[in-house]
Amino acid sequence: xPGDYTISTPQYHYAxxxxxxxxxxxxxxxxxxxxxxxxxxxxxxxxxxxxKPVKDPLAIGGxxxxxxxATLGAVGKTLGVGHMVGFAAWLGSLVLGPRFVNWMVKLKTxxxxxxxxxxxxxxxxxxxxxxxxxxxxxxxDEEINRIGDRLGLPYTVDRRRQVEEKIKQISIQTRTxxxxxxxxxxxxxxxxMNDVTRDFFYGLISKLKSTYHTQFGLNRTESxxxxxxxxxAYIDECIGKDNHSRLTRWWDKFDHQVVRQLGLExxxxxxxxxxxxxxxxxxxxxxxxxxxSQVPEKRQAMDEVLQFLVKQRRALDSMEHEVLNxxxxxxxxxxxxxxxxVEKLIxxxxxxxxxxxxxVMHYEVLLKGIKRGEISKKEIRWLMEKPVVGEVQRxxxxxxxxxxKTLAGNPNLFNEIRRLLYDKSHDRAAELMxxxxxKHLLHAMKSYFNKRLWxxxxxxxxGGGVAIATLLFTALIVGRTFETRRGYEP
Amino acid sequence: MTxxxxxxxxxxxxxxxxxxxIPGGFSPDGNRKYLLDPITxxxxxxxxxxxxxxxxxxxxxKALYGFRTAFMTLPATIVKxxxxxxxxxxxxxxxxxxxxxxxxxxxxxxxxxAAGRKKISATRMGAGILLYYVGVGLANAMVNGxxxxxxxxxxxxxxxxxxxxxxxxxxxxxxxxxxxxxxxQYRQIQRKMGIPPNLADREQxxxxxxLRAVSCAxxxxxxxxxxxxxxxxxxxARSDSWAVLLNGTxxxxxxxxxxxxxxxxQRIRHSFNHIGSLGSQILRERLVLGKEAHWFQKxxxxxxxxxxxxxxxxxxxxxKPKQYQSSPILPNRWGNNSxxxxxxxxxxxxxxxxxxxxxxxxxx
Numbered sequence: 080x081p082g083d084y085t086i087s088t089p090q091y092h093y094a095x096x097x098x099x100x101x102x103x104x105x106x107x108x109x110x111x112x113x114x115x116x117x118x119x120x121x122x123x124x125x126x127x128x129x130x131k132p133v134k135d136p137l138a139i140g141g142x143x144x145x146x147x148x149a150t151l152g153a154v155g156k157t158l159g160v161g162h163m164v165g166f167a168a169w170l171g172s173l174v175l176g177p178r179f180v181n182w183m184v185k186l187k188t189x190x191x192x193x194x195x196x197x198x199x200x201x202x203x204x205x206x207x208x209x210x211x212x213x214x215x216x217x218x219x220d221e222e223i224n225r226i227g228d229r230l231g232l233p234y235t236v237d238r239r240r241q242v243e244e245k246i247k248q249i250s251i252q253t254r255t256x257x258x259x260x261x262x263x264x265x266x267x268x269x270x271x272m273n274d275v276t277r278d279f280f281y282g283l284i285s286k287l288k289s290t291y292h293t294q295f296g297l298n299r300t301e302s303x304x305x306x307x308x309x310x311x312a313y314i315d316e317c318i319g320k321d322n323h324s325r326l327t328r329w330w331d332k333f334d335h336q337v338v339r340q341l342g343l344e345x346x347x348x349x350x351x352x353x354x355x356x357x358x359x360x361x362x363x364x365x366x367x368x369x370x371x372s373q374v375p376e377k378r379q380a381m382d383e384v385l386q387f388l389v390k391q392r393r394a395l396d397s398m399e400h401e402v403l404n405x406x407x408x409x410x411x412x413x414x415x416x417x418x419x420x421v422e423k424l425i426x427x428x429x430x431x432x433x434x435x436x437x438x439v440m441h442y443e444v445l446l447k448g449i450k451r452g453e454i455s456k457k458e459i460r461w462l463m464e465k466p467v468v469g470e471v472q473r474x475x476x477x478x479x480x481x482x483x484k485t486l487a488g489n490p491n492l493f494n495e496i497r498r499l500l501y502d503k504s505h506d507r508a509a510e511l512m513x514x515x516x517x518k519h520l521l522h523a524m525k526s527y528f529n530k531r532l533w534x535x536x537x538x539x540x541x542g543g544g545v546a547i548a549t550l551l552f553t554a555l556i557v558g559r560t561f562e563t564r565r566g567y568e569p
Numbered sequence: 570m571t572x573x574x575x576x577x578x579x580x581x582x583x584x585x586x587x588x589x590x591i592p593g594g595f596s597p598d599g600n601r602k603y604l605l606d607p608i609t610x611x612x613x614x615x616x617x618x619x620x621x622x623x624x625x626x627x628x629x630x631k632a633l634y635g636f637r638t639a640f641m642t643l644p645a646t647i648v649k650x651x652x653x654x655x656x657x658x659x660x661x662x663x664x665x666x667x668x669x670x671x672x673x674x675x676x677x678x679x680x681x682x683a684a685g686r687k688k689i690s691a692t693r694m695g696a697g698i699l700l701y702y703v704g705v706g707l708a709n710a711m712v713n714g715x716x717x718x719x720x721x722x723x724x725x726x727x728x729x730x731x732x733x734x735x736x737x738x739x740x741x742x743x744x745x746x747x748x749x750x751x752x753x754q755y756r757q758i759q760r761k762m763g764i765p766p767n768l769a770d771r772e773q774x775x776x777x778x779x780l781r782a783v784s785c786a787x788x789x790x791x792x793x794x795x796x797x798x799x800x801x802x803x804x805x806a807r808s809d810s811w812a813v814l815l816n817g818t819x820x821x822x823x824x825x826x827x828x829x830x831x832x833x834x835q836r837i838r839h840s841f842n843h844i845g846s847l848g849s850q851i852l853r854e855r856l857v858l859g860k861e862a863h864w865f866q867k868x869x870x871x872x873x874x875x876x877x878x879x880x881x882x883x884x885x886x887x888x889k890p891k892q893y894q895s896s897p898i899l900p901n902r903w904g905n906n907s908x909x910x911x912x913x914x915x916x917x918x919x920x921x922x923x924x925x926x927x928x929x930x931x932x933x
Contacts (some may be wrong), residue, residue: 116791119787119788121783124781125742125787126742127662127741130791138666138669139670210659210662247653247655248653248655250649254650256646258665258666259668259669261669262673262676266680388901438866440585464913537680537683539685
């Protein structure tokens, strides 16, 4: 013996197969990532193994969501939680997508492509990660024989070699297929998960919010948040709903309600509606209503819808009225009013945040007089395009502000409209209804039919197509023998 | 034994291939990598046996290489992967990950824009995805430029394998292809890193620092890329001006239908000016934060500024000072120098201890 140091061997690990990670074990990944990045930035050594958990998700495009998470504070808590859920769904589909494909391949060939192994440096890798180094010698003979039987390979001298070649081919094919389809599968799966979980999370948030308001929002002074709560209560009273998110969701569904109640889906064709200009569509609608009002059972439905439309209009206008009042009281101190809070409030009420922003900006303009130095021309044009503000804008131009307010606040208006409709003077009724309800109806129709166009279903169609293609690929191509071209062998 | 210069394997740098950059070339100098005897090397050279060699791409080569990769290599690789050919490599997998990387953005953007109801927000989200790619690309370009300028390390350096494939020299943090770097490159890196010129093993000293630099560059690329993409997609994309820019309010149509503007070039110039003014408007609107900005926005922006500054600092600072052995080490001094420090740091502490004990003539 040359020396005793050959006897005192260091602790030496052999490479070994390990079961693949369960979902709960992925919690270590962010810790390892942070550790690796910190070590890299402090000029210490960093290995490919450390970088792996960062690079793989970034390569599949998960960074898009990671990136928008980075500044989520701007949008408010509700949307921020939505971002979080979306990010989780994205990562989940990143993890589950390849597992699903591998499971299908396992059903056919018996090869477990999820298999992990730990190498001599205690680093955990996927067994089929690197096509140039596949440690297939770790697979026990039983496994090899089982796969060989499954694939129908004969018991010859080089059986193990044959089976290993086949396994390598299958792993390469599956990996390639996942890389090709990941760009479609991951967005589709993530959006599907989000659609399913959306209502639950938004309900949860609104519950938390209302609890917060009832506990801490008791002081109705002139401060901005208290003002907002007062307004919320008022609008809840008007519309009969208890919180904003429910109102928003209900409003979303309302589009479909209206269109179905009036039976419009059977009369109009989606493509025509989407392409038709608003004036023409309105004329068509009036003609359709005149036909409808002659049918007694349709009349009831139309009545309900019209009632709803006018009610909605009244609620909206009283909201505007209230905001005008509250801001008007503080007109001198308008600079001090937190613009963001007003935006936030109206953002919960109106369907879109854009509407909210433009409404607030519009009120500013309205109260201060239009100061074009402060607001750019572009912004004014944006304001004019908004359906919520368009009506008010028209009234300002015509100088009929008081008239509009009384018109909106008049409870007898609905009866008048109904009477006129029963008398079949539709033009006059439409005129009385004002621009806003009609616009709402047109908007509802367009959005309803928009959803039925092929291009809005393209995501689902892509997902289904990929699923079918994956089935076909697994059934027909995986494991099939081709006349492969060998690599260069010096 | 001294051989005539025609037979001796040349020990200078690799042949640069301007203008071609096409696989299939052969280097007469690359055989020194195989540690062959001179005669075999000569035989291999005259028989044109291919070897790994560095590629020196200019811009035209890079463009051609990108074109070939996208339209010829990638489809061929995909077909190969779907058949499950045996000669597929890790770099091929790396190439194929470009497909989901860009396809995801395309699918997301098209799905946003196709869902016609909320056009403004859809346009802004589409702009966010574009800005994500711009941010990541910007971070990569910045870090590459820093390290090229400061350390002379070209992180995008390509080499051609003997089988014709083109790969990146610094693709792996674990094992960059140090063996391919030429003495000239080593000399330049050494000069730029401030390592003393009269070292016994110059290349080893450079390699240690290069490894550190590559690690740092990788980490910087990831952190900066996420930060840039975050500021782009989460902050800059939240401007309404994107809708004007992408969705159009008829400004571009006016430029292209205006009879007063003569010629196509003028129109192109006008539309570029239009886009530029809108872009600067967006930057002015979003990057100058007012009182109402959320703390997280401020935090993200300042973090980005700080990380860019850190990257500059990394690139401009001198490599960590270290005691280098500047004279050749004789065999009787292996293991410890005159100062008593260990100079050969290879191997574990145990191995060093054994080497030290053996050379000092201790136990056996």
